[in-house]
Amino acid sequence: AQSVAQPEDQVNVAEGNPLTVKCTYSVSGNPYLFWYVQYPNRGLQFLLKYITGDNLVKGSYGFEAEFNKSQTSFHLKKPSALVSDSALYFCAVRDRPGRRALTFGSGTRLQVQP
Amino acid sequence: DAEITQSPRHKITETGRQVTLACHQTWNHNNMFWYRQDLGHGLRLIHYSYGVQDTNKGEVSDGYSVSRSNTEDLPLTLESAASSQTSVYFCASRGENTEAFFGQGTRLTVV
Numbered sequence: 001a002q003s004v005a006q007p008e009d010q011v012n013v014a015e016g017n018p019l020t021v022k023c024t025y026s027v028s029g030n031p032y033l034f035w036y037v038q039y040p041n042r043g044l045q046f047l048l049k050y051i052t053g054d055n056l057v058k059g060s061y062g063f064e065a066e067f068n069k070s071q072t073s074f075h076l077k078k079p080s081a082l083v084s085d086s087a088l089y090f091c092a093v094r095d096r097p098g099r100r101a102l103t104f105g106s107g108t109r110l111q112v113q114p
Numbered sequence: 115d116a117e118i119t120q121s122p123r124h125k126i127t128e129t130g131r132q133v134t135l136a137c138h139q140t141w142n143h144n145n146m147f148w149y150r151q152d153l154g155h156g157l158r159l160i161h162y163s164y165g166v167q168d169t170n171k172g173e174v175s176d177g178y179s180v181s182r183s184n185t186e187d188l189p190l191t192l193e194s195a196a197s198s199q200t201s202v203y204f205c206a207s208r209g210e211n212t213e214a215f216f217g218q219g220t221r222l223t224v225v
Contacts, residue, residue, distance in 0.1 A: 043216035101147050106156040
């Protein structure tokens with residue numbers, strides 16, 4: 001079985017400061033990891049993914065994520081937060097290639113204060 | 115441009131009624147999924163399909179059904195709507211080696 005944990009319901013950060021949104025996972029094989037963002041009254045938008053290769057993955061809007069196999073983590077990061085980054089962020093995992101569905105975490109609300 | 119659309123965007127129905135939510139994608143993806151989003155639970159998988167005539171149950175499938183008669187559509191049916199099914203529903207599709215693309219969501223209220 002595969003599962004994802006996002007330990008923080010909400011993260012508050014001041015504009016211009018670095019941000020981190022935490023994610024840990026549990027899978028039986030090699031993980032395929034994803035981050036999605038949801039703005040109010042919208043569907044989920046893809047930010048970035050880790051399949052294999054470099055542990056630091058760069059994605060849309062200046063976001064990046066670091067895959068850490070020993071800690072089973074895939075934290076989302078951004079060097080300098082913007083007020084427009086305020087949204088709901090979801091981490092997701094699947095444990096093999098092919099067609100299995102993603103398992104999502106419960107989401108973390110990011111609030112960036114001006 | 116290819117897209118995935120859901121309809122209706124908002125629906126209010128009465129307990130016990132049958133309701134069908136539509137999902138249509140023009141990506142030509144084989145894989146389609148229905149999730150529900152509830153506060154504190156994130157997105158939970160209801161049903162999914164790997165291709166025409168294929169359907170599978172997800173973790174919260176009780177009270178829901180889907181059918182896949184073509185590649186583009188995966189309608190979700192609530193056989194007898196219950197208040198516990200008040201939620202926001204998202205449809206998604208994915209190619210074999212792509213990320214998932216999500217619709218805008220359907221907000222369903224069962225009164």
